[in-house]
Amino acid sequence: MIPAPFDYVRAGSLDDAVALLAEHGEDAKLIAGGHSLLPMMKLRLAFPTVLIDIRKVPDAAYIRVDGDVVAIGALTRHCDLVASDLLRAEAPLIATAAGFVGDPQIRHRGTLGGSLSHADPAADLPTAVLASDAVLVALGPDGRREILVTDFFLGYFETALAPGEVLAEIRIPRTGPNGYHYEKFVRRANDWAIVAVAVVAGRVALANMAATPFRAAATEAALAAGASAAEAAALAAEGTQPIQDMHADQEYRQHLARVLTRRSLEAAGIA
Amino acid sequence: MRLSITVNGQAHTDDVEPRMLLAHYLRDVCGLKGTNIGCDTTSCGACTVHVDGESVKSCTVLAVQADGAEVTTVEGLAATRPGPDGMHPVQAAFRAEHGLQCGFCTPGMVMATAGLLAENPKPTEREVREALEGNLCRCTGYHNIVRAALTAAESMAASE
Numbered sequence: 001m002i003p004a005p006f007d008y009v010r011a012g013s014l015d016d017a018v019a020l021l022a023e024h025g026e027d028a029k030l031i032a033g034g035h036s037l038l039p040m041m042k043l044r045l046a047f048p049t050v051l052i053d054i055r056k057v058p059d060a061a062y063i064r065v066d067g068d069v070v071a072i073g074a075l076t077r078h079c080d081l082v083a084s085d086l087l088r089a090e091a092p093l094i095a096t097a098a099g100f101v102g103d104p105q106i107r108h109r110g111t112l113g114g115s116l117s118h119a120d121p122a123a124d125l126p127t128a129v130l131a132s133d134a135v136l137v138a139l140g141p142d143g144r145r146e147i148l149v150t151d152f153f154l155g156y157f158e159t160a161l162a163p164g165e166v167l168a169e170i171r172i173p174r175t176g177p178n179g180y181h182y183e184k185f186v187r188r189a190n191d192w193a194i195v196a197v198a199v200v201a202g203r204v205a206l207a208n209m210a211a212t213p214f215r216a217a218a219t220e221a222a223l224a225a226g227a228s229a230a231e232a233a234a235l236a237a238e239g240t241q242p243i244q245d246m247h248a249d250q251e252y253r254q255h256l257a258r259v260l261t262r263r264s265l266e267a268a269g270i271a
Numbered sequence: 272m273r274l275s276i277t278v279n280g281q282a283h284t285d286d287v288e289p290r291m292l293l294a295h296y297l298r299d300v301c302g303l304k305g306t307n308i309g310c311d312t313t314s315c316g317a318c319t320v321h322v323d324g325e326s327v328k329s330c331t332v333l334a335v336q337a338d339g340a341e342v343t344t345v346e347g348l349a350a351t352r353p354g355p356d357g358m359h360p361v362q363a364a365f366r367a368e369h370g371l372q373c374g375f376c377t378p379g380m381v382m383a384t385a386g387l388l389a390e391n392p393k394p395t396e397r398e399v400r401e402a403l404e405g406n407l408c409r410c411t412g413y414h415n416i417v418r419a420a421l422t423a424a425e426s427m428a429a430s431e
Contacts, residue, residue, distance in 0.1 A: 001311050008272060008289035008335055031336075038292075038331050039312055051289065055336060079325075103405025105383065106313065108325045109332065189404045190314065 003041035010053045014139050014166050017054050021164045022141055024050040030166060031055070032075055033109035035102070036118040054166070061111075063087055069135070069171040070094075074113025078125070079104070081112060091172040093180040093200045097128035100182065103190045113167040116152070119159045122192040122208040126153065128182060130213040131198035131205035132172045140165035153212035175201050181267040183260045187247055194248050195256040197236075197264040204264070206257055209240040219261060229270045233262035274338050278303070279347025287334050293327075294318045296334035297344055305345040305378045309407070316406030319379035319386070320344050326386030328405070345378035348385060352427075360430070361385045361423040370419035372410035380406050384420045393424055 009024075011017035021028055029048035031037055032055045040046040054060070060075035063084045070091045072081070081087055081098035088095050094112075101107055101115070101124050115125040116136065129136075134149040141164055152160050161167060184196040184207075196207035202223050204216040218235035237254035244250050275284045278301050285300055297303045297320065306329060309317035313331040320329045321343040343351060349359045356363055361384045364370070371377040380403065387394060387402040394402065399420045400413070408416060 002292065002295070003290045005288065005290055008333070031333075034333065034336065035313060035331055038333070042311070051333075053336065102313075103316070104386065104402050105316065105319055105326045105328045105405050108322075108327050 001042035003038065004044065004047045006041075006048055007050045008053065009050065011057055014054065014057055014060055014168055017052055017057065017166050018139055018141060018164060020050075020052045021166070024052070026163050028052055030117075032111045032114045033077065035106050035110045036114065036120070055111075060168070065090060065174070066171070069173055072112055072170045072172065074111065074116075074167045074169060076112050078102075078107035078110045078112070078115075082107065089177055090174045091132065092177055093128050093132060093175070093182060093198060094125070094172055096180070097124045097182045097198060100124045100184050100196075112170055116170065117159060117161060117167050119153055119157050119212070120192070121153070121156060121210060121212050121214075122196075123213075124182070124184065124193065124196060124207065127193075127196055127205045127207040127213040128198045128200075129170060129172070130215060131200050131203050132175075133201075133203060134173070135171040136167060137169040137171065138162075138165040139168040144168065146171075150215065155211045173201075179268050179270075181264040183264045183267070185256055185260060195242070195253050195260055197257070197260045199261075199264040199268045199270075202270070204236065204261060206236065206240065206261075209237070209242045209253060209257055211241070214240055216257075216261065223265075223270065229265035230262055232270075233258055233265055236261035272335055274334055276334070276337055276339070277341045279343060280350065289333065289335050291334045292330055293320070293322075293332040293334045293337050293342070294329040296337075297329060297342070303344050303346050307375055307378055309375065309379075314405075314407065315376070315379070316383055316403075317376050317379040319382040319406065321382060321386060324386075324389060326383050343382075345381055348381065354426075354430075359385065360426045361388065361419070364419040364423035364426060365416070368415050368419040368422055370411065370416045371408075376406060376408045376410075380408065380416055384416075384423060387420065388424055388427060392428060394420070396421060 028050040062073040078098040180200040218238040219232045222232040242253035307317040309315035318330040
Protein backbone atom coordinates (compact mmCIF):
# COMPACT_ATOMS: atom_id res chain seq x y z
CA MET A 1 0.00 0.00 0.00
CA ILE A 2 1.23 3.44 -0.93
CA PRO A 3 -0.22 6.69 0.45
CA ALA A 4 -2.01 9.10 -1.87
CA PRO A 5 0.29 11.83 -3.22
CA PHE A 6 1.21 14.73 -0.96
CA ASP A 7 3.77 17.50 -0.76
CA TYR A 8 6.46 17.17 1.87
CA VAL A 9 8.22 19.97 3.71
CA ARG A 10 10.63 19.91 6.62
CA ALA A 11 10.21 22.34 9.48
CA GLY A 12 13.42 23.85 10.83
CA SER A 13 11.92 24.58 14.24
CA LEU A 14 8.61 24.30 16.04
CA ASP A 15 7.95 27.99 15.26
CA ASP A 16 8.61 27.15 11.64
CA ALA A 17 6.11 24.29 11.89
CA VAL A 18 3.47 26.72 13.19
CA ALA A 19 4.17 29.06 10.25
CA LEU A 20 3.97 26.16 7.79
CA LEU A 21 0.66 25.02 9.30
CA ALA A 22 -0.70 28.54 8.85
CA GLU A 23 0.56 28.64 5.28
CA HIS A 24 -0.81 25.27 4.19
CA GLY A 25 -4.11 25.25 6.07
CA GLU A 26 -6.20 22.42 7.42
CA ASP A 27 -5.21 19.86 4.79
CA ALA A 28 -1.66 19.89 6.15
CA LYS A 29 -0.61 17.42 8.84
CA LEU A 30 2.42 17.26 11.06
CA ILE A 31 4.48 14.09 10.90
CA ALA A 32 7.06 12.94 13.42
CA GLY A 33 7.55 9.18 13.75
CA GLY A 34 4.58 8.68 11.45
CA HIS A 35 3.61 5.36 13.02
CA SER A 36 -0.03 6.36 13.46
CA LEU A 37 -0.33 8.73 10.51
CA LEU A 38 1.34 6.68 7.76
CA PRO A 39 -0.79 3.55 8.33
CA MET A 40 -3.90 5.76 8.20
CA MET A 41 -2.66 7.31 4.96
CA LYS A 42 -1.89 3.91 3.47
CA LEU A 43 -5.40 2.72 4.34
CA ARG A 44 -6.90 5.96 2.93
CA LEU A 45 -8.32 6.90 6.33
CA ALA A 46 -6.36 10.15 6.06
CA PHE A 47 -5.20 12.04 3.00
CA PRO A 48 -3.34 15.19 3.94
CA THR A 49 -2.14 17.17 0.93
CA VAL A 50 0.95 18.43 2.76
CA LEU A 51 3.09 16.70 5.36
CA ILE A 52 5.17 18.96 7.59
CA ASP A 53 8.01 16.88 9.01
CA ILE A 54 8.99 17.92 12.54
CA ARG A 55 10.91 14.75 13.41
CA LYS A 56 14.34 16.35 13.33
CA VAL A 57 13.42 19.75 14.75
CA PRO A 58 16.25 20.69 17.13
CA ASP A 59 15.73 21.07 20.89
CA ALA A 60 12.35 19.34 20.90
CA ALA A 61 13.39 15.93 22.27
CA TYR A 62 14.49 16.11 25.91
CA ILE A 63 13.69 14.90 29.42
CA ARG A 64 14.67 17.25 32.24
CA VAL A 65 13.63 18.27 35.72
CA ASP A 66 12.08 21.71 35.89
CA GLY A 67 11.05 22.53 39.45
CA ASP A 68 8.20 20.26 40.52
CA VAL A 69 7.78 18.65 37.12
CA VAL A 70 9.64 16.59 34.59
CA ALA A 71 9.53 18.48 31.30
CA ILE A 72 9.50 16.22 28.24
CA GLY A 73 9.93 17.54 24.72
CA ALA A 74 7.10 16.42 22.46
CA LEU A 75 9.51 14.86 19.97
CA THR A 76 10.94 12.49 22.59
CA ARG A 77 10.64 8.94 21.31
CA HIS A 78 9.11 6.05 23.24
CA CYS A 79 12.46 4.23 23.36
CA ASP A 80 14.06 7.30 24.96
CA LEU A 81 11.30 7.45 27.58
CA VAL A 82 11.89 3.76 28.37
CA ALA A 83 15.65 4.24 28.67
CA SER A 84 15.62 7.42 30.78
CA ASP A 85 17.00 6.92 34.29
CA LEU A 86 15.76 10.39 35.18
CA LEU A 87 12.21 9.50 34.17
CA ARG A 88 12.40 6.17 36.02
CA ALA A 89 13.32 8.05 39.18
CA GLU A 90 10.97 11.03 38.90
CA ALA A 91 7.92 9.93 36.88
CA PRO A 92 8.28 6.19 36.33
CA LEU A 93 4.69 5.61 35.18
CA ILE A 94 5.53 7.33 31.89
CA ALA A 95 8.69 5.30 31.31
CA THR A 96 6.83 2.10 32.16
CA ALA A 97 3.82 2.80 29.95
CA ALA A 98 6.12 3.74 27.06
CA GLY A 99 7.57 0.24 27.21
CA PHE A 100 4.11 -1.19 26.49
CA VAL A 101 3.71 0.71 23.20
CA GLY A 102 3.93 -1.55 20.17
CA ASP A 103 7.32 -3.21 19.82
CA PRO A 104 10.98 -2.11 19.76
CA GLN A 105 10.88 -1.02 16.11
CA ILE A 106 7.78 1.10 16.73
CA ARG A 107 9.28 2.59 19.90
CA HIS A 108 12.30 3.69 17.85
CA ARG A 109 10.03 5.90 15.75
CA GLY A 110 6.97 6.95 17.75
CA THR A 111 7.02 10.09 19.88
CA LEU A 112 5.20 11.14 23.05
CA GLY A 113 3.79 14.25 21.38
CA GLY A 114 2.61 12.22 18.42
CA SER A 115 0.82 9.68 20.58
CA LEU A 116 -0.95 12.39 22.59
CA SER A 117 -1.91 14.41 19.50
CA HIS A 118 -3.25 11.28 17.80
CA ALA A 119 -5.42 10.70 20.90
CA ASP A 120 -6.34 7.07 20.44
CA PRO A 121 -8.38 6.19 23.56
CA ALA A 122 -6.85 2.69 23.55
CA ALA A 123 -3.26 3.96 23.56
CA ASP A 124 -0.86 3.60 26.47
CA LEU A 125 0.81 6.98 26.79
CA PRO A 126 -2.33 9.15 26.66
CA THR A 127 -3.70 7.07 29.53
CA ALA A 128 -0.51 7.36 31.57
CA VAL A 129 -0.25 11.10 30.95
CA LEU A 130 -3.89 11.54 31.96
CA ALA A 131 -3.30 9.69 35.22
CA SER A 132 -0.28 11.90 35.83
CA ASP A 133 -2.27 15.16 35.88
CA ALA A 134 0.16 16.56 33.33
CA VAL A 135 0.16 19.98 31.74
CA LEU A 136 0.61 20.13 27.98
CA VAL A 137 2.28 23.09 26.33
CA ALA A 138 1.02 23.99 22.85
CA LEU A 139 2.69 26.37 20.47
CA GLY A 140 0.52 28.37 18.08
CA PRO A 141 0.39 31.57 16.07
CA ASP A 142 -0.29 33.50 19.29
CA GLY A 143 2.52 31.91 21.23
CA ARG A 144 2.52 29.26 23.93
CA ARG A 145 -0.41 28.14 26.04
CA GLU A 146 -0.81 25.50 28.70
CA ILE A 147 -3.58 22.90 28.57
CA LEU A 148 -4.46 20.66 31.52
CA VAL A 149 -4.44 17.06 30.36
CA THR A 150 -7.91 16.69 31.85
CA ASP A 151 -9.08 19.26 29.25
CA PHE A 152 -6.98 17.87 26.39
CA PHE A 153 -8.79 14.76 25.12
CA LEU A 154 -12.15 15.69 23.59
CA GLY A 155 -13.22 12.56 21.71
CA TYR A 156 -12.01 9.81 19.41
CA PHE A 157 -8.78 11.12 17.86
CA GLU A 158 -9.82 14.65 18.88
CA THR A 159 -7.88 17.00 21.15
CA ALA A 160 -7.98 20.58 22.37
CA LEU A 161 -5.15 21.48 20.01
CA ALA A 162 -6.31 24.12 17.52
CA PRO A 163 -5.66 23.29 13.84
CA GLY A 164 -2.66 25.62 13.74
CA GLU A 165 -1.05 24.46 16.98
CA VAL A 166 1.87 22.13 17.68
CA LEU A 167 2.31 20.20 20.92
CA ALA A 168 5.68 21.31 22.26
CA GLU A 169 6.15 19.99 25.79
CA ILE A 170 4.58 17.63 28.30
CA ARG A 171 5.01 18.55 31.97
CA ILE A 172 4.65 15.59 34.33
CA PRO A 173 4.47 16.19 38.10
CA ARG A 174 7.39 14.49 39.87
CA THR A 175 6.07 11.54 41.86
CA GLY A 176 9.27 9.78 42.89
CA PRO A 177 9.99 6.15 42.16
CA ASN A 178 7.06 4.49 43.97
CA GLY A 179 3.27 4.35 44.12
CA TYR A 180 2.50 3.72 40.48
CA HIS A 181 1.47 0.87 38.20
CA TYR A 182 0.50 0.23 34.60
CA GLU A 183 -1.58 -2.83 33.78
CA LYS A 184 -2.47 -3.69 30.19
CA PHE A 185 -4.75 -6.46 29.02
CA VAL A 186 -4.14 -7.51 25.43
CA ARG A 187 -5.49 -10.26 23.22
CA ARG A 188 -2.12 -10.91 21.61
CA ALA A 189 1.44 -9.58 21.66
CA ASN A 190 2.14 -6.20 20.09
CA ASP A 191 -1.45 -4.96 20.29
CA TRP A 192 -3.53 -2.15 21.68
CA ALA A 193 -5.15 -2.62 25.04
CA ILE A 194 -8.55 -4.26 25.37
CA VAL A 195 -8.45 -2.33 28.66
CA ALA A 196 -5.50 -0.79 30.47
CA VAL A 197 -5.13 0.95 33.82
CA ALA A 198 -2.63 3.60 34.88
CA VAL A 199 -2.26 4.40 38.58
CA VAL A 200 -0.09 7.08 40.15
CA ALA A 201 -0.37 9.13 43.34
CA GLY A 202 -3.90 7.91 43.99
CA ARG A 203 -5.11 8.85 40.53
CA VAL A 204 -6.50 6.25 38.12
CA ALA A 205 -6.91 6.43 34.34
CA LEU A 206 -8.36 3.80 32.03
CA ALA A 207 -7.59 3.07 28.38
CA ASN A 208 -10.29 2.04 25.91
CA MET A 209 -13.23 2.56 28.31
CA ALA A 210 -14.67 5.65 26.59
CA ALA A 211 -14.14 7.88 23.56
CA THR A 212 -11.11 9.34 25.35
CA PRO A 213 -8.71 8.06 27.99
CA PHE A 214 -10.89 8.10 31.10
CA ARG A 215 -10.24 9.17 34.69
CA ALA A 216 -11.94 6.79 37.11
CA ALA A 217 -13.31 9.62 39.24
CA ALA A 218 -15.44 7.43 41.48
CA THR A 219 -12.46 5.24 42.32
CA GLU A 220 -10.28 8.27 43.03
CA ALA A 221 -12.94 9.82 45.28
CA ALA A 222 -13.31 6.56 47.19
CA LEU A 223 -9.55 6.31 47.68
CA ALA A 224 -9.43 9.90 48.91
CA ALA A 225 -12.19 9.05 51.40
CA GLY A 226 -10.16 6.14 52.74
CA ALA A 227 -11.66 3.21 50.89
CA SER A 228 -9.64 0.03 50.43
CA ALA A 229 -8.22 -0.90 47.03
CA ALA A 230 -10.94 -3.51 46.56
CA GLU A 231 -13.72 -1.09 47.50
CA ALA A 232 -12.39 1.68 45.27
CA ALA A 233 -11.73 -0.65 42.35
CA ALA A 234 -15.33 -1.87 42.45
CA LEU A 235 -16.30 1.65 41.26
CA ALA A 236 -13.78 1.79 38.39
CA ALA A 237 -16.33 1.25 35.60
CA GLU A 238 -18.70 3.99 36.81
CA GLY A 239 -19.40 6.45 34.02
CA THR A 240 -17.52 4.45 31.39
CA GLN A 241 -18.91 3.83 27.92
CA PRO A 242 -16.54 1.35 26.32
CA ILE A 243 -16.87 0.23 22.75
CA GLN A 244 -18.13 -3.23 21.86
CA ASP A 245 -16.23 -5.10 19.22
CA MET A 246 -15.38 -8.66 18.27
CA HIS A 247 -12.87 -8.85 21.10
CA ALA A 248 -15.00 -7.76 24.04
CA ASP A 249 -18.46 -6.45 24.82
CA GLN A 250 -19.19 -3.57 27.20
CA GLU A 251 -19.90 -5.72 30.22
CA TYR A 252 -16.67 -7.66 29.80
CA ARG A 253 -14.62 -4.46 29.44
CA GLN A 254 -16.25 -3.01 32.56
CA HIS A 255 -15.47 -6.21 34.45
CA LEU A 256 -11.87 -5.98 33.25
CA ALA A 257 -11.67 -2.34 34.35
CA ARG A 258 -12.67 -3.29 37.90
CA VAL A 259 -10.35 -6.29 38.11
CA LEU A 260 -7.35 -4.57 36.55
CA THR A 261 -7.88 -1.48 38.70
CA ARG A 262 -7.81 -3.57 41.86
CA ARG A 263 -4.60 -5.29 40.72
CA SER A 264 -3.06 -1.95 39.78
CA LEU A 265 -3.92 -0.29 43.08
CA GLU A 266 -2.49 -3.21 45.01
CA ALA A 267 0.64 -3.22 42.85
CA ALA A 268 0.99 0.51 43.50
CA GLY A 269 1.02 -0.20 47.22
CA ILE A 270 -2.53 0.92 48.00
CA ALA A 271 -4.01 -1.69 50.32
CA MET B 272 12.27 15.11 -4.14
CA ARG B 273 16.03 14.67 -3.78
CA LEU B 274 17.06 11.89 -1.39
CA SER B 275 20.64 11.36 -0.24
CA ILE B 276 21.05 8.19 1.74
CA THR B 277 23.70 5.63 2.56
CA VAL B 278 22.60 2.04 2.10
CA ASN B 279 24.94 -0.74 3.23
CA GLY B 280 27.85 1.67 3.14
CA GLN B 281 27.12 2.92 -0.36
CA ALA B 282 26.00 6.51 -0.95
CA HIS B 283 22.88 6.93 -3.08
CA THR B 284 21.25 10.05 -4.45
CA ASP B 285 17.86 9.66 -6.09
CA ASP B 286 14.78 11.67 -6.94
CA VAL B 287 11.82 10.04 -5.24
CA GLU B 288 8.18 10.87 -4.65
CA PRO B 289 7.57 11.94 -1.05
CA ARG B 290 5.08 9.10 -0.69
CA MET B 291 7.63 6.41 -1.50
CA LEU B 292 8.10 4.15 1.49
CA LEU B 293 11.59 3.17 2.57
CA ALA B 294 10.79 -0.52 1.98
CA HIS B 295 9.90 0.21 -1.65
CA TYR B 296 12.94 2.42 -2.09
CA LEU B 297 15.24 -0.34 -0.87
CA ARG B 298 13.57 -3.03 -3.00
CA ASP B 299 12.64 -1.22 -6.18
CA VAL B 300 15.22 1.57 -6.49
CA CYS B 301 18.24 -0.02 -4.80
CA GLY B 302 17.29 -3.51 -5.97
CA LEU B 303 17.77 -4.99 -2.49
CA LYS B 304 15.01 -7.58 -2.36
CA GLY B 305 16.12 -9.12 0.92
CA THR B 306 13.85 -6.71 2.79
CA ASN B 307 10.47 -8.39 2.55
CA ILE B 308 7.09 -6.68 2.76
CA GLY B 309 4.67 -8.86 4.66
CA CYS B 310 1.68 -7.29 6.36
CA ASP B 311 2.40 -3.74 5.16
CA THR B 312 0.77 -2.45 8.39
CA THR B 313 3.67 -2.26 10.89
CA SER B 314 2.70 -5.57 12.46
CA CYS B 315 4.80 -8.41 11.06
CA GLY B 316 8.34 -7.00 11.08
CA ALA B 317 9.43 -8.71 7.83
CA CYS B 318 10.57 -5.31 6.50
CA THR B 319 12.81 -4.53 9.50
CA VAL B 320 16.03 -2.69 8.61
CA HIS B 321 18.41 -0.53 10.61
CA VAL B 322 18.28 3.25 10.25
CA ASP B 323 21.27 4.86 11.94
CA GLY B 324 21.81 1.62 13.84
CA GLU B 325 18.25 1.21 15.14
CA SER B 326 15.71 -1.36 13.98
CA VAL B 327 12.66 0.11 12.24
CA LYS B 328 9.85 -1.23 10.09
CA SER B 329 10.62 0.18 6.67
CA CYS B 330 7.03 -0.20 5.42
CA THR B 331 6.08 2.63 7.77
CA VAL B 332 8.93 5.06 7.12
CA LEU B 333 8.94 7.47 4.20
CA ALA B 334 12.13 7.22 2.19
CA VAL B 335 12.48 11.01 2.44
CA GLN B 336 12.39 10.69 6.23
CA ALA B 337 15.59 8.65 5.98
CA ASP B 338 17.37 11.45 4.10
CA GLY B 339 20.92 11.69 5.38
CA ALA B 340 20.62 8.40 7.27
CA GLU B 341 22.73 5.27 7.16
CA VAL B 342 20.55 2.28 6.38
CA THR B 343 21.59 -1.33 6.78
CA THR B 344 19.59 -4.14 5.19
CA VAL B 345 20.07 -7.87 5.58
CA GLU B 346 22.31 -7.79 2.50
CA GLY B 347 24.71 -5.43 4.27
CA LEU B 348 24.59 -6.88 7.76
CA ALA B 349 27.47 -9.34 7.39
CA ALA B 350 29.86 -6.59 6.33
CA THR B 351 29.26 -4.80 9.65
CA ARG B 352 30.69 -7.78 11.57
CA PRO B 353 31.81 -10.65 9.37
CA GLY B 354 32.42 -13.95 11.10
CA PRO B 355 34.83 -16.66 9.97
CA ASP B 356 32.20 -18.01 7.53
CA GLY B 357 31.51 -14.58 6.07
CA MET B 358 28.19 -14.30 7.85
CA HIS B 359 27.17 -12.01 10.68
CA PRO B 360 27.05 -13.96 13.98
CA VAL B 361 23.25 -13.58 14.05
CA GLN B 362 22.98 -15.10 10.59
CA ALA B 363 25.33 -17.93 11.55
CA ALA B 364 23.29 -18.60 14.69
CA PHE B 365 20.01 -18.71 12.75
CA ARG B 366 21.57 -21.34 10.49
CA ALA B 367 23.08 -23.35 13.32
CA GLU B 368 19.89 -23.34 15.42
CA HIS B 369 17.48 -23.88 12.49
CA GLY B 370 15.87 -20.52 13.22
CA LEU B 371 13.89 -20.56 10.00
CA GLN B 372 11.70 -22.74 7.86
CA CYS B 373 10.14 -20.93 4.90
CA GLY B 374 12.48 -17.98 5.39
CA PHE B 375 10.07 -15.14 4.67
CA CYS B 376 10.33 -13.57 8.12
CA THR B 377 14.05 -14.30 8.41
CA PRO B 378 15.55 -11.02 7.12
CA GLY B 379 13.37 -9.10 9.54
CA MET B 380 14.04 -11.53 12.38
CA VAL B 381 17.79 -11.31 11.79
CA MET B 382 17.75 -7.49 11.66
CA ALA B 383 15.54 -7.23 14.76
CA THR B 384 17.83 -9.66 16.60
CA ALA B 385 20.96 -7.76 15.56
CA GLY B 386 19.27 -4.55 16.70
CA LEU B 387 18.42 -6.10 20.06
CA LEU B 388 21.98 -7.33 20.62
CA ALA B 389 23.37 -3.90 19.79
CA GLU B 390 21.22 -2.41 22.57
CA ASN B 391 21.34 -5.36 24.98
CA PRO B 392 24.30 -7.68 24.32
CA LYS B 393 23.32 -10.22 27.00
CA PRO B 394 19.54 -10.58 26.89
CA THR B 395 17.65 -13.17 28.90
CA GLU B 396 15.32 -15.52 27.05
CA ARG B 397 12.37 -13.42 28.16
CA GLU B 398 14.05 -10.25 26.91
CA VAL B 399 14.62 -11.91 23.53
CA ARG B 400 10.97 -12.92 23.30
CA GLU B 401 9.84 -9.41 24.19
CA ALA B 402 12.30 -7.78 21.80
CA LEU B 403 11.04 -9.94 18.93
CA GLU B 404 7.42 -9.16 19.77
CA GLY B 405 7.11 -7.13 16.58
CA ASN B 406 8.26 -9.93 14.28
CA LEU B 407 5.86 -12.66 13.25
CA CYS B 408 6.90 -16.14 12.13
CA ARG B 409 4.20 -18.55 11.02
CA CYS B 410 6.45 -21.63 10.70
CA THR B 411 8.85 -22.16 13.54
CA GLY B 412 6.87 -21.55 16.69
CA TYR B 413 9.66 -19.14 17.65
CA HIS B 414 11.64 -21.51 19.89
CA ASN B 415 14.53 -21.96 17.46
CA ILE B 416 14.55 -18.25 16.68
CA VAL B 417 14.90 -17.43 20.37
CA ARG B 418 17.65 -20.05 20.67
CA ALA B 419 19.41 -18.49 17.69
CA ALA B 420 19.29 -15.06 19.30
CA LEU B 421 20.76 -16.41 22.55
CA THR B 422 23.43 -18.35 20.64
CA ALA B 423 24.32 -15.22 18.68
CA ALA B 424 24.65 -13.25 21.91
CA GLU B 425 27.05 -15.88 23.27
CA SER B 426 29.16 -16.06 20.14
CA MET B 427 29.37 -12.28 19.87
CA ALA B 428 30.43 -11.99 23.50
CA ALA B 429 33.03 -14.73 22.99
CA SER B 430 34.52 -12.99 19.97
CA GLU B 431 34.74 -9.57 21.59
